[in-house]
Amino acid sequence: MLRRSRGGVRISCRQSLNLGRQWSKSTQSTILAIDPHRHLYKTTRPLEHQPVQAAIKQVVGGAFSGYHPHLRALEDLVIKMFFKAAEKWREQPLKSRRANEKGLRQYAKTIVGVIKLGMDDHVQHYLKTLTDTLFDAKTNLCWEKYENNCQNFCDVLLTGDAFAHVFPSKDNLRSLRIKGDPCSDYVISFRTDPGLGEAVQSTGISIGPMTAFLKQVHRPTNVLLYQESQGRRNSPETPLCARVFAWHCQSEDCDLADHVWTNPAELVSVLQFHLLSERNDYKAASADPEAEESPMTDIEWTRARLAVLQALDSFQTSAASISMAFQDRLKSEPSQMWEPPRPPSIPQSLPFQYDGDEIHMQQEDPGSGPRGWFPGHDSSSNKPQIELPAEYTLLGERAVAIMSTIGTALNQEGGENKSNSQPTLI
Amino acid sequence: MFRLVAVAYFYLVFTQACEEQYTQPRPGVPLIHLLTVSHSTLPYHARAMADDKAITWTKVGNRAGDLLRELTALYWEALETEITNAIYSLNHVLRLRSEHPEAEIGPASLGQRMSARLEAPMQAWAPLNLNWQDQSACHGAAQQTLLEMQNVDDEYLLARMFLSGLGMLDIDEIVEYREATLPSQNGPPEFETTIDEQGNASIISITCDNCDRPIRETSWKCKLGCEPPAQDSGIPLNPFRICMSCYTAGLHPKHHMVPMPHRYAIPADVQAVLTPTEFWRLRRGVQHHQDDLDLAEDRKTVGIIWNAITRKLSSWARSDKRFPLGNIHAGLTYGPLVFETGVSR
Numbered sequence: 001m002l003r004r005s006r007g008g009v010r011i012s013c014r015q016s017l018n019l020g021r022q023w024s025k026s027t028q029s030t031i032l033a034i035d036p037h038r039h040l041y042k043t044t045r046p047l048e049h050q051p052v053q054a055a056i057k058q059v060v061g062g063a064f065s066g067y068h069p070h071l072r073a074l075e076d077l078v079i080k081m082f083f084k085a086a087e088k089w090r091e092q093p094l095k096s097r098r099a100n101e102k103g104l105r106q107y108a109k110t111i112v113g114v115i116k117l118g119m120d121d122h123v124q125h126y127l128k129t130l131t132d133t134l135f136d137a138k139t140n141l142c143w144e145k146y147e148n149n150c151q152n153f154c155d156v157l158l159t160g161d162a163f164a165h166v167f168p169s170k171d172n173l174r175s176l177r178i179k180g181d182p183c184s185d186y187v188i189s190f191r192t193d194p195g196l197g198e199a200v201q202s203t204g205i206s207i208g209p210m211t212a213f214l215k216q217v218h219r220p221t222n223v224l225l226y227q228e229s230q231g232r233r234n235s236p237e238t239p240l241c242a243r244v245f246a247w248h249c250q251s252e253d254c255d256l257a258d259h260v261w262t263n264p265a266e267l268v269s270v271l272q273f274h275l276l277s278e279r280n281d282y283k284a285a286s287a288d289p290e291a292e293e294s295p296m297t298d299i300e301w302t303r304a305r306l307a308v309l310q311a312l313d314s315f316q317t318s319a320a321s322i323s324m325a326f327q328d329r330l331k332s333e334p335s336q337m338w339e340p341p342r343p344p345s346i347p348q349s350l351p352f353q354y355d356g357d358e359i360h361m362q363q364e365d366p367g368s369g370p371r372g373w374f375p376g377h378d379s380s381s382n383k384p385q386i387e388l389p390a391e392y393t394l395l396g397e398r399a400v401a402i403m404s405t406i407g408t409a410l411n412q413e414g415g416e417n418k419s420n421s422q423p424t425l426i
Numbered sequence: 427m428f429r430l431v432a433v434a435y436f437y438l439v440f441t442q443a444c445e446e447q448y449t450q451p452r453p454g455v456p457l458i459h460l461l462t463v464s465h466s467t468l469p470y471h472a473r474a475m476a477d478d479k480a481i482t483w484t485k486v487g488n489r490a491g492d493l494l495r496e497l498t499a500l501y502w503e504a505l506e507t508e509i510t511n512a513i514y515s516l517n518h519v520l521r522l523r524s525e526h527p528e529a530e531i532g533p534a535s536l537g538q539r540m541s542a543r544l545e546a547p548m549q550a551w552a553p554l555n556l557n558w559q560d561q562s563a564c565h566g567a568a569q570q571t572l573l574e575m576q577n578v579d580d581e582y583l584l585a586r587m588f589l590s591g592l593g594m595l596d597i598d599e600i601v602e603y604r605e606a607t608l609p610s611q612n613g614p615p616e617f618e619t620t621i622d623e624q625g626n627a628s629i630i631s632i633t634c635d636n637c638d639r640p641i642r643e644t645s646w647k648c649k650l651g652c653e654p655p656a657q658d659s660g661i662p663l664n665p666f667r668i669c670m671s672c673y674t675a676g677l678h679p680k681h682h683m684v685p686m687p688h689r690y691a692i693p694a695d696v697q698a699v700l701t702p703t704e705f706w707r708l709r710r711g712v713q714h715h716q717d718d719l720d721l722a723e724d725r726k727t728v729g730i731i732w733n734a735i736t737r738k739l740s741s742w743a744r745s746d747k748r749f750p751l752g753n754i755h756a757g758l759t760y761g762p763l764v765f766e767t768g769v770s771r
Contacts, residue, residue, distance in 0.1 A: 011497065013504040014600070014764040019588055020515035030503065032496055033483070040492050041483040050602040053754060061595020061761075064586050066575045075589075082509075083585035086516035101510075108509040112502055115594075120498075122595065126760060127497045135490040143767045150768030154599050154758045157765060163597070166551050186595070214601065221670075222603075256534065257541040264547065272598055275591060299529045302522055305515075309587040310533055316590055317575040318541050318568075322548055325568035329554055340553035 008035045008141040009134065009153070015049040017275045020305040023104060036142040038135060054214055054223045055272040057265060059163050060316060061126075062187035063119070067320035069175060074118035081111050125182035133157055163191040167323050167340035175327050176334075188319045190265035190343055208266025209246050223273055224281070244307050245270055256307060257314040265343070268315055274308045497763065504762035505594065512588045519584065533583050539576045544568055594761045602755040609727055610720035615640035617691040617712055621699060627708050629691070629715050634669035636677050640719050646673040646683040 011032040016022055029047040034040055062068060064075050085107035091100050133139055139156055140148045148156075161169065162184040170176065174185040213223040227246035241259035242249050245267045249259060260267045282304065284296045296304065330336055486492050523531050533539065548565050556564065578586075616632040632641045648666035667686070668678055691712045697705055757766030 009765060009767045011500065011763060011765050013500070013507070014759045014762055016511055017508060017592060019512050019591055021518045022511050023514040030500055032486075032493075032500065034493065037488075039488045040486040040496065042486050042496065043481050043483050045481060050755070052600055053603045054601040056599040056601065057596070058599055058758075059597040061593070061597070063592075063594040063596075064590035066571070079582060079585045079589060082513065082589055083516070083581055086513050086585070087520060089513060089517050104510045104513055105506070107513055108506045111509055111513075112506045115505075116502060119594070123501060123761070124494070124498060126595070127501065128494055130760065130765065131490050131494045131497065134493065141767070148767075150766055151754075151756045153765075153767045154756045157758050158597070167553050255538045257539050258543045261541055261543045261547060269598075272593070272596075276600070299522060299526060299531065302519055302531055303529075306519065306531065306533065306584075306587070309591045310539065313583070313587045313590050314539050314541060314576075318544060318572055321568040321571040321575065322544060322551070324571055325548075325564045326553055328567060329556070329560070329564055336554050338553050339555075341551055 007143070008033060012047055015052065015276060018278060018305075019275065019309065020302055023101060034134060034141055036140075038141065052222065052273065052276045054210060055269050055276055056190075056210060056214075057269040057272055058158060058191050059189045060187045060268070060319060062316060062320055065187060065313075065316035065320040067187050067316075067324065068122070068185070071118050071122075074114070078111060078114055081114065085111065121182045125184065129162055129184065130157060133160075158191055163189040165189060165340040165342055167326065169340070170330075170338040173327055173330075173338075175324075176331060187316065187323055188264075190268070208263040208270075210266045210269050222277075222281075223270065224277065240307060241311075244274070244304075244311060256311040257318070260311055260315045261318070264315070264319075268312070271308055271312050271315075275312075501761060501763055505592070508592050508762050512592060516584065516588050532580050533587070536576055540569075540572055544572075592762075596759075596761065598759045600757050600759055600764065602757070604755055608720075609639075609642075609723045615642055615716055615719045615723075616645070617715060619692045619696050619708065619712065621696055625699075627696075627700075627704075627711075629708075629712055631715065631719060632667075634672055635666050636668045636672040639669060639671075640723065641667070641669050645669055645686045646678075647686045648678060648682045649684045650682050652678065652682060 011034075013029050028044055031043050031045060031047065032040065033043075063071075064079070066072065066075075068075075089103060089107060133156065134141065142148065143150070143153075162172070163186070166189055168183075168185050168189075172183045172185050174183055177183070209223055209227050213226050224246055239249055239254065241254050241256045244256065245259050247259075247263065247267065247270075250262045251258075260271075279301055280295065282296055282301070284294050284300055330338055486496055519531060522529070545565050548568065549561065552561065554560075554564075576583075618630045618632055620628050620630070622628070632645075633639060634641055634645070646668050648668075652666040666678060666682075668683075672678070673680070673683060692705070692708060700708065755766070755768060757764045759765075
């Protein structure tokens with residue numbers, strides 16, 4: 001049962017993003033709680049955030065990506081105001097920390113005031129969608145371990161057609177509306193199908209770092225540490241993009257802008273995770289393997305953060321450009337059918353392969369199979385358990401799949417009927 | 427009547443024990459312990475209320491409009507804090523740029539900010555039924571729009587990067603770690619298989635040189651050739667290899683250690699000399715050894731009865747869509763707000 005939630009849902013401020021520096025990690029936080037009878041309560045308490053293992057990007061809203069034409073002028077203004085504030089503010093060493101913070105907060109308040117003027121109806125619309133779901137009689141707000149746990153709750157909040165397609169549905173495209181009513185207009189959705197946790201249907205394409213980490217056995221690390229333990233990051237020879245995305249490059253001329261498109265949902269999620277990580281979680285790359293681990297210098301850390309932010313900005317503007325190009329096309333031919341695809345199961349949305357990228361299949365670790373109630377009772381299946389050679393799997397990892405499907409795939413001679421024998425991943 | 431009460435009591439405590447499965451490991455519970463009434467054995471809702479009684483709650487309302495009003499206020503309040511930090515961060519970047527111009531702190535060049543790989547996603551995600559010429563025209567239009575967005579000066583771009591990094595309108599699912607209930611849930615134990623000259627296969631469990639427990643998933647090797655404590659000094663036979671727990675606990679200097687990826691129990695060179703029948707027999711043998719090792723370690727940690735219950739529930743839960751991501755806590759964020767339910771620890 002969630003503490004400070006009156007037995008139901010808790011709504012609070014998320015862990016502050018680490019964009020390089022943090023003046024204050026919010027300590028006293030307003031917390032809202034909705035009990036199972038849908039009574040709303042409020043309190044102000046310190047809130048401790050637990051270590052984050054991973055972040056899974058669901059929907060890219062597109063603020064400051066140029067996607068929302070009615071917000072462009074406002075975004076321009078806010079960007080300039082924001083830069084001016086950052087340029088003008090100076091920490092006064094003779095003044096107290098509180099006094100310095102007051103200056104920062106004043107700038108922030110002014111900027112938020114301007115943002116609110118333009119984005120309030122957009123934000124309200126999203127919040128209304130969430131509110132309607134929470135107050136829907138069919139939504140169970142009472143936490144139950146097996147029927148309505150935290151993971152199920154996250155699914156329920158996003159169930160419905162609002163985010164069920166890679167691009168918004170035609171009704172939700174604000175650019176096509178004559179009246180500028182609020183709607184669920186977003187840049188891109190990686191929202192999985194409501195059956196989160198159903199077997200991931202392999203489409204013959206690479207699994208990314210997030211799937212490899214989350215869908216295998218329980219790990220006491222986070223996604224970046226895990227990738228590091230598999231030797232995928234932090235060597236000076238590793239290109240910057242491979243270090244940021246914790247995933248190998250697909251071509252020699254790869255860079256931050258290109259790399260994210262090899263597996264968009266997965267790698268944007270990794271970027272979001274970076275922003276939730278602390279500086280202490282990173283260490284300087286060193287050419288000398290004998291050298292002691294050392295934290296990053298200020299300049300190294302700043303460069304690393306800017307790389308993450310730049311990758312995110314590149315992705316958002318690219319995705320916005322793609323969507324806008326299609327929408328402009330639709331405007332010129334309104335009779336066209338608009339059918340954006342539904343993303344497949346978690347956590348990816350049609351990653352893209354390049355020539356030479358082998359199909360990577362994974363298999364379930366036999367040690368985690370169902371067991372008998374009492375020792376000596378072996379209820380495991382008698383089907384052969386297939387272990388693929390190391391070079392056949394993702395960089396030597398243990399994999400997750402249903403055996404019979406892979407067995408069928410491997411037993412096919414010459415790879416015939418590959419489409420019928422796609423391994424099913426769990 | 428007494429029997430009814432006793433059954434009801436044990437049922438309550440047992441249900442409570444099951445509900446705590448994903449909150450803390452529960453050592454073997456002797457019968458006498460079950461008879462002790464303590465705070466932790468109270469039903470969940472009673473304990474939650476007891477915790478919540480220490481907090482002063484203000485009732486705000488019970489309508490959707492009340493929630494929307496409060497959410498809106500909370501959203502902007504939280505965003506103000508995040509923009510405060512963003513201003514501070516950009517201020518720091520600008521200061522570093524002026525103090526260290528040789529460090530070249532700033533965005534990359536225009537070419538490196540524009541992806542040349544938009545064609546593939548546009549084809550895969552195409553919502554319109556276009557012929558290849560029109561599709562190509564759309565791609566050109568997208569590239570042009572992207573160029574307009576990226577062809578801005580560095581200062582504007584830096585500010586935009588920070589603001590878009592806040593994800594004001596983004597929705598994410600955040601996964602928090604929860605401790606595994608059973609040791610076997612930390613990953614499969616590692617084995618090594620060797621074939622001798624007579625063709626007999628041996629399966630050896632790889633254990634931590636420090637705590638002697640089976641190595642699961644990630645292990646760490648000493649690159650400087652330190653010897654395990656139990657071995658005599660002299661020529662080291664094996665470099666020191668420890669498990670993730672001992673590495674995290676700092677039982678050997680971390681700067682000595684390099685991570686070792688998980689190794690398959692039956693490597694390719696062993697598999698090459700086996701017939702398919704021998705391979706499957708060996709594979710099942712490895713599986714049985716893994717199962718036995720998991721069982722032994724789990725039972726030692728949590729006791730026989732609790733182990734049987736938890737392992738059955740865990741394996742069922744992980745294969746069921748009710749716990750798609752296993753033993754973790756998940757929350758949904760919209761901009762600076764997080765919506766969650768369930769255990770917070």
